Amino acid sequence: MITSTAVVTTGADAELPAQEAPIGWASQNGGTQGGGGAAPITVTSASALSSAISGTTAAVVRVSGTISCSGMLKVGSNKSILGNAGATIDGCGLTLSGSKNVVIRNLSFRDWDDDAINIEKASTNVVVDHNTFTNGYDGAVDIKRASDYITVSWNRVHGHGKSMLLGHSDDNGSQDTGKLRVTYHHNYFDGSGTRHPRVRFANPVHVFNNYYRDNEYGVASTCNAGVLVENNHFDNVDEPTLVGYAGSPAGTLVQRGNLFTGSGSPEASGTVAKIPYAYSLEPASAVKGSVTAGAGAGKILP
Numbered sequence: 001m002i003t004s005t006a007v008v009t010t011g012a013d014a015e016l017p018a019q020e021a022p023i024g025w026a027s028q029n030g031g032t033q034g035g036g037g038a039a040p041i042t043v044t045s046a047s048a049l050s051s052a053i054s055g056t057t058a059a060v061v062r063v064s065g066t067i068s069c070s071g072m073l074k075v076g077s078n079k080s081i082l083g084n085a086g087a088t089i090d091g092c093g094l095t096l097s098g099s100k101n102v103v104i105r106n107l108s109f110r111d112w113d114d115d116a117i118n119i120e121k122a123s124t125n126v127v128v129d130h131n132t133f134t135n136g137y138d139g140a141v142d143i144k145r146a147s148d149y150i151t152v153s154w155n156r157v158h159g160h161g162k163s164m165l166l167g168h169s170d171d172n173g174s175q176d177t178g179k180l181r182v183t184y185h186h187n188y189f190d191g192s193g194t195r196h197p198r199v200r201f202a203n204p205v206h207v208f209n210n211y212y213r214d215n216e217y218g219v220a221s222t223c224n225a226g227v228l229v230e231n232n233h234f235d236n237v238d239e240p241t242l243v244g245y246a247g248s249p250a251g252t253l254v255q256r257g258n259l260f261t262g263s264g265s266p267e268a269s270g271t272v273a274k275i276p277y278a279y280s281l282e283p284a285s286a287v288k289g290s291v292t293a294g295a296g297a298g299k300i301l302p
Contacts, residue, residue, distance in 0.1 A: 022127045023279050024183025024206060026151035032125040034080030034103030035060035042084070046073070046092070053079050053094075062302075063087040063107060072114055075099055083107040083131075084302045089116075093136075096123040096147075103127045108297045112136035120145040122179075128152045132296040134159040139195070144168040146179040154186045156296030161193035167200025170223055170248050176201040177224070185209050185279075186287075188295035189218075199225040199251060204273040209282050211291035212237045220244075221251030226272035231257040233287040234266075241266040259284035 026032040040060045043049045046069035052061040058078040065084075069092035075081065077099045083106035091111050095118040096102055102125070109116040109131065115138050119126055124147065133140035133155065140157050142165040143150060157163045164184070167176050180202030189196045191214045199205050199219070203226030210232045212218050217239040221227040234240040240263050244250035252270030260266065282290060293299075 022129070022151045023153065024151040024185060024277060025149045025181045026125055026127045026183070027277055028181075029125055029149040032101055032103060032127050032149070032151070034101060034127070035078060036080075038080075040082075043067075049073060053081060063089070066090050070113055072118060075102055075104075077101055079103070081105070081107070082302070083297060085298065087297070087302075093117060095120070096126060097121045099123045099126070101125045103129070104131065105129045106131065106297050106300055106302055108132040108134075109136065109140070110134050112138075115139045115142050117141045119143045119147045119150065121147070123147040124149045126150045128155065130154045130295070130297060130300050131156075132298075133157045133163075136160055138162055139165050140192075142166075142168070143180060143182060144176070145172070146175045148179045148181050150182045152182060152184045152187065154291075154295045154299070156188040156190055157192040158188075158190035159192075163189060163192045163195045164197040165195050166197045166202055166205065167223065167225070170200065173201050173223065181205065183208075183279075186291050186295060187211075188291045189213065189215055191215070195220075198222070198245065199227050200248065201225055202227075203252075204228055204275055206275055206279075208232065208279070209284075209287050209291070211235070211287050211295075212240070217242055217245075219253070220248075221253040222248035223251060224249070225251035226270070227251065227253045228272045228275060229253060229255040229258065229266075231281050231284045231287065233259045233261070233284050233291075234263045235261045235288065237263040239264050239267075241268060243267045243269045257281075257284055259287070 072095040200223040220242040
């Protein structure tokens with residue numbers, strides 16, 4: 001039987017200020033502040049953005065306008081990458097490789113040619129918050145290779161198939177077991193296809209207060225992962241939760257407090273490790289309203 005530390009309240013605020021401390025795994029291991037109080041730098045080109053987000057010196061980088069690019073721009077440690085109103089990354093993505101203490105917020109990503117955000121090689125303490133993802137090639141937010149202490153919150157994925165992968169391979173257990181601890185909350189999976197998330201090895205992964213609409217499947221737990229899925233709204237989702245998927249062996253999954261509207265039957269099995277942090281939990285009946293109003297870029301102060 002699962003136990004968790006939770007402060008259960010109602011009426012979560014969709015209009016979160018940009019400096020709000022993260023909820024979930026990114027609040028652990030010393031917390032996640034990004035560039036903190038560094039003087040903001042505004043960038044308007046791919047070359048300026050790439051330069052501003054490199055290295056380990058603390059930086060607050062504000063993206064203005066549409067930045068067109070290709071491939072992946074490397075993000076160093078101690079960075080806040082914040083979109084001004086309407087800021088868009090067109091054609092490329094951001095990659096974190098061994099990076100620590102990074103916040104990515106209020107950006108629209110479209111037409112990326114690899115991943116929109118790739119987090120790998122033991123990157124830790126990362127927040128991906130209030131972004132919009134549409135029409136890319138591969139994952140919107142993929143997390144892998146022993147990365148840890150991450151929160152993915154208040155994002156919208158639409159017009160795109162592969163949403164959020166957690167753990168890239170069935171053969172990577174020696175590196176990933178005990179890592180890949182991620183919280184997914186208040187995301188809007190708006191007609192996106194799969195991987196919301198698809199999980200390998202991580203335990204516990206926490207998926208709460210997300211709104212799923214018109215998806216092939218919601219959450220898949222595989223390869224001995226442990227996923228707590230609570231107080232989400234699954235609306236016209238073929239397979240809301242899966243234990244094992246596409247040839248990958250089963251993980252465990254506990255589902256509770258979820259709302260299923262016009263959806264298939266959820267799968268659940270086993271127990272999940274304890275959630276170590278406090279969090280506020282909306283009733284599933286309120287999630288559609290709060291998430292559709294508050295998720296995505298442009299819903300917070302730039």
